[in-house]
Amino acid sequence: MEGTNQTGGDPERGVEDMINLSLLDEEVILKNIKARYERELIYTFTGSILVSVNPYKMFNIYGLDMVKKYEGRALGNLPPHLFAIGSTSYSKMMKDLENQVIVISGESGAGKTEATKLVMQYLAAVNKNGNNLITEQILEANPLLESFGNAKTIRNDNSSRFGKYIEVFFKSGSMVGARTSEYLLEKSRIVTQAPDERNYHVFYEILAGMTEEEKKKYGLQTASKYFYLNQGGNCDISGRNDVENYRVLTGAFHVLNFEGNEKETIYKILASVLHFGNIFFKRVHDSSHDTVLLGNDAEIKWISHLLQLSEDWLKQALTSKVTETRGDRVVSPFNIDQALDSRDAIAKALYSRLFTYLVERINLITCRSEREKSTSLALLDIFGFEDFHTNSFEQLNINYANETMQFFFNQHIFRIEQNEYSKENIDWRHIEFLDNQPVIDLLASKPAGILSILDDESSFPQASDTSFLEKCHFHHANNPLYEKPRMSDPEFFIRHYAGKIKYNVQQFLDKNKDTLRSDVIELLCESKNRTIAQMFKEMRDRFITKTLSKTTLHHSQAKDSYSGSRLY
Numbered sequence: 001m002e003g004t005n006q007t008g009g010d011p012e013r014g015v016e017d018m019i020n021l022s023l024l025d026e027e028v029i030l031k032n033i034k035a036r037y038e039r040e041l042i043y044t045f046t047g048s049i050l051v052s053v054n055p056y057k058m059f060n061i062y063g064l065d066m067v068k069k070y071e072g073r074a075l076g077n078l079p080p081h082l083f084a085i086g087s088t089s090y091s092k093m094m095k096d097l098e099n100q101v102i103v104i105s106g107e108s109g110a111g112k113t114e115a116t117k118l119v120m121q122y123l124a125a126v127n128k129n130g131n132n133l134i135t136e137q138i139l140e141a142n143p144l145l146e147s148f149g150n151a152k153t154i155r156n157d158n159s160s161r162f163g164k165y166i167e168v169f170f171k172s173g174s175m176v177g178a179r180t181s182e183y184l185l186e187k188s189r190i191v192t193q194a195p196d197e198r199n200y201h202v203f204y205e206i207l208a209g210m211t212e213e214e215k216k217k218y219g220l221q222t223a224s225k226y227f228y229l230n231q232g233g234n235c236d237i238s239g240r241n242d243v244e245n246y247r248v249l250t251g252a253f254h255v256l257n258f259e260g261n262e263k264e265t266i267y268k269i270l271a272s273v274l275h276f277g278n279i280f281f282k283r284v285h286d287s288s289h290d291t292v293l294l295g296n297d298a299e300i301k302w303i304s305h306l307l308q309l310s311e312d313w314l315k316q317a318l319t320s321k322v323t324e325t326r327g328d329r330v331v332s333p334f335n336i337d338q339a340l341d342s343r344d345a346i347a348k349a350l351y352s353r354l355f356t357y358l359v360e361r362i363n364l365i366t367c368r369s370e371r372e373k374s375t376s377l378a379l380l381d382i383f384g385f386e387d388f389h390t391n392s393f394e395q396l397n398i399n400y401a402n403e404t405m406q407f408f409f410n411q412h413i414f415r416i417e418q419n420e421y422s423k424e425n426i427d428w429r430h431i432e433f434l435d436n437q438p439v440i441d442l443l444a445s446k447p448a449g450i451l452s453i454l455d456d457e458s459s460f461p462q463a464s465d466t467s468f469l470e471k472c473h474f475h476h477a478n479n480p481l482y483e484k485p486r487m488s489d490p491e492f493f494i495r496h497y498a499g500k501i502k503y504n505v506q507q508f509l510d511k512n513k514d515t516l517r518s519d520v521i522e523l524l525c526e527s528k529n530r531t532i533a534q535m536f537k538e539m540r541d542r543f544i545t546k547t548l549s550k551t552t553l554h555h556s557q558a559k560d561s562y563s564g565s566r567l568y
Contacts, residue, residue, distance in 0.1 A: 016080050017045040043080035050085050054111035062118055067125045082115060086122040093375050094173055101378045105405050107498070108384030109156035116166075116381040117142055123168060123377065127175035134366065137256055138168065138178040141362045144252040145180070147205055147245065148355055151189055152198040154388065157237050161186035161200070162355070163401070164381050169367075169374040176374060179367040182359045184383070184401075186394050188511065190351045191277065191344040193232040194390070200351075201245065203229055204236075206270060209246025218271035219302040228277030228347070256365050265531045268306040269354045275299040275306070276347040279318065281339045291333040292319055308528035318342055322519045341510075342520075349516045349524075353535050385498045393511040396503055399496055400443050400451070406436050406497050436497040439481055443494070448475040450494075458512045465490060465505045 014035035015021060021028055029046075036044055037053050044051045061081070070083040072091060078084060089100040102119060104112045120142065124135045149162040162185040169177040193199055207215070207223045215221070223235035236242075253263055280295035294300065294315060304311040316322070319339055321332045334342060382405060383398040446452045453471050457463040472492055476482035483493035483500070490505045521543070524536040 013039065014041070014044070017047070017076065018051075019045070019047045041080075043082065045076065045080045045084075048075060048088075050080060050082065052082065052106075052111060052115065054109065054114075062121070064125065067122055070122075071126050082118050083122050086119045087126075089377055090123060090126060093170065093377050097375055099376045099378070101380060103380045103382075103405070103408075105380075105382055105402065105409075106384055108153065108159060108386045110384055112381055112384060113146070113150065113158060113160050116379055119379060120166070120168075124175065127170065127173065129174040129176075132175075134177065135175050138175065138366050140252040140255040141178070141180065141366060143245075143248050144256065144358065144362065145182075147202040147249045148200060148358060149182070149185065151186075151193075151200050152196075152232075152237055154194065154196050155386070156384075157240060158201075160381060160383065161189055163383055165378060166381070167376045167378040169376050171374050177367045179363050180359055182355070184397060185352055185355055187348045187352050187514070188392070188394060188507075190273065190348050191228055194388070195233055197232040198235065198237065199229050199232075201242070202249070203270060203274065205242045205246040205249060206267065208242035209250075218267060218306065219275065220271055226274045226277055228274055256362060258361070262361075262531065265529060266354065266358075268529070269350055269532070272303045272306045273347045273351050275302045276343055276350075279343050281319075281336055283336050289333075290335045292336050292339045294319065307524075307532060309523060309526065313523050313526070317346070317517075317520050317523050321517065342517075345516055346520055349520070349539075353539055357535050385496070387499065387501050391501055391503045392506070393508050395501070396443075396450075399494075399498075399501060400440075402498070403436055403439050403443065403496060407440060410435060434497055439494070439496060442476065442479060442481050450476070454508060454512050458509055463509060465508050468508060469505045 012035060014032045018024065018029060018032055021032065033044055033051060033053060036042075037055075040055070040059065042053050042055050042059070062083075066081070066083055070078060070081060070087045073084070073087055074091075075084055075088045085102060089102055092098065093100045104115050104119075106112055120139060124139055127135065129135055145164070146158070146160075149160060149164075150158050151161050153159045163183045165181040165183075167179045167181075168175060169179075189197075189199060198204065203226075204223050207220060207229075210220070223229045229235055250263075258266075276299070279299045281292040282295055284291045284293055300311060300314055300318075303309070304314055316331075319334055319342075321334065321338075321342075323330050323332070382401055385402040386395045386398050388395065441449065443449055444451050447456075450472055453475065454468055457468040457471065460467075469490060469492065472482075473484050477484060481495045483495070485491045485493070485502075491502055492505070493500055493502050518540075521536055521540050525533055525540060527533045527536070
């Protein structure tokens, strides 16, 4: 193990804390990190920031001996290590009785998921309760959410496709509970995957791990037979054991007290999603317009059986739209594209609602502490910055979140620190840094930021992805951070802090609306399965509340505007 706090440092060996480098620029930083990485030293400090480089293999440096070594030690007293950050945060929480947050950020594939798990394991090891049930339940929540929320991308075999914020509550140093918040689950992955990618792990795990008798119960076959699972090509991941991970998943269900009927409902929903993907339609040419017929009834019968829904209502929801106007019920037949969109929308709603239910269910078990008497240590595991061959709405949101995180780092690490140095008349050299506020303004400022334009366009019935793109070009063509394509492709470029990214706007409006027809929600509320019915009743109630609040807000703004015009 290396010595601590090198100040001059051998350039060939690197220094532990880059604050001690005589020159702190990009080239020197990268050389230092590279020199350490080549010696299998993957961690380097920059003051209170820990820089880590993913070695894509596990080192034997996370055992109980290392926990004991770093426990209670001040930052910088020992070589850089993830446990040093965990120790400092825990000690500060205990000493000052102040809530702490560890922010884990980085490019896609940088190792954020593993780092989060390791910090959680450190906190479980040092907390004064030891290996009690609540500690075990908090730890077991992670593999469960990993199965349902992680997937293979071209960058990462175990990529988190949702953001999570985990608050771990302590009382007198003992871990007494945890609450997980989830956001921005990548719904499009449920119905489509790029080449060499996979859907969420859980689908492959149940198909590999269930017995033939269990699969027969849900009408399930092998992964390659399902359209929602085989679009990426190979359904297996080298080095990942889906059978073993299914065993881990069922173990997590057990520790978190999921009852038999709850697990049964979860498997029924997962199976139904796969059956939805195998529904196909036949185009029917009518004298006035195209309509569709269901290709066969087999998948419909399975879904109806598993979700305990009316078969006829389900067929109607997939082939037509029902609207009520002034007491009249109008049925509008779908064309082939509308039918496929309806099928995929229901599948996405089922899975995403199940994911939210699982998080809520986990929190019921792990978040029973008296929070007002507790202190917390939270971990933010955010998406990594992404640049794929085709970047769509999901990547724009993920990269916007990373821009905001970068601004946070700039604000707290550079601006605040340098202001403090100036106040205290410390002799120091001003550090130049890239201020990414203009990129955030381009993306989110009102009324003409890209996301604001997208929200406005999503409200207009006649709007399209093309009209959205035209408005982006109109407002931002002269912005040096924005770039139009050379040809008339449905794309735009943004110069992010991490590089220039090309975005394809196809389906931007549909993904932003993320709507599920009210008649489909009502259909799912009518399920004879009480858990499924309750899940969608809660979804319906939230939608109604949100709609009412929006209506009230618009009404209030209209009144204010009218009052203002009268005053002037």
